[in-house]
Amino acid sequence: MPRRRHDPEPEAGHPAYPDPAPLRGSGPFLRGITRRPGAPADTFPFSVPVIRALDALSCDSAVTFFVGENGSGKSTLLEAIAAAAQLPAIGSADLAMDASLAAQRELADTLRLVWSRRTTRGFFLRAEDFFGFAKRVSALRAEMLARIAELEIEYADRSAWAKGLAMGPSHASLAALEQRYGIDLDANSHGQSFLRLFQSRFVPGGLYLLDEPEAPLSPQSQLALMAMMQDMIAQDAQFIVATHSPILLAYPGARIWSFDDAPPEAVAYEDLEHVRLTRDFLNAPERYLRALRGGED
DSSP, rough: OOOOOOOOOOOOOOOSSSOOOOSSSSSSSSSEEESSOSSSSTTTTSSSSHHHHOOOOEOOEEEEEEOSSSSSSHHHHHHHHHHHHHHHHEEOOTTOOGGGHHHHHHTTTTEEEEEOOOOOOEEEEEHHHHHHHHHHHHHHHHHHHHHHHHOOOTTSSSSHHHHHHHHHHHHHHHHHHHHOOSOOOGGSSHHHHHHHHHHTOOOOOEEEEEEEEETTTTTTHHHHHHHHHHHHTTOEEEEEEEEOOOTTOTTOOOOEEEEESSSOOOOGGGGGGHHHHHHHHHHHHHHHHHHTTOOOO
């Protein structure tokens, strides 16, 4: 059976990755990606300039960021990497079955993932999927409570032993759900729920792909997420994150790829347009507000 381009064992010979010898127990899992040319350039996602120009991209840091304007291709590539790595998705259909990711799976078939150490742990999480996931967890808990109430009525005249035997599985499932996600994930603030979900699904030794995780998070919660990432990295985790957040982008030692030009360009934090614009606005918001009102600045 022919191997797919994103199967675990790396192909040798790409100049960006001259030494594919595996590392043991340290360093990032995914060293980088390369893309096989030849896909039709006039169809999405290969029509996106950054994707069309992509040859090789290094991810040889514990944290790698993709940054760029909406439509630049950063989320598309992240989704394709998730499909190629066969990571489970949180809050959405399985990546292999999600109809909205058909084009990204085509891109995944042209990618070669270059591993230092292959891992099947971790997950892919889009902020937009989180909200639906929280509602589904809440609905599942409501169904369990309804079933317990039905059994209370059904076994009202039976012995305590018979009632306990009948209700045991439902109580155990409810307890496991609440232990992992809390009493009501959807009742908390979006930021609190997101962080709880993120922490509850973490396992050491995993690759975590996050698409715009700052969406439900306040600035303080973004700092909390950074602290969680730091703790997880100490337990042998790697992160690849598509983001607009100047706060998250400040993570120490992260590699940052800008998708605003093709091919993607490695950029220092201080040189990011997101950072410069945010800093300038916070230093003199009146200038920007005056310009919005038609002033001279």
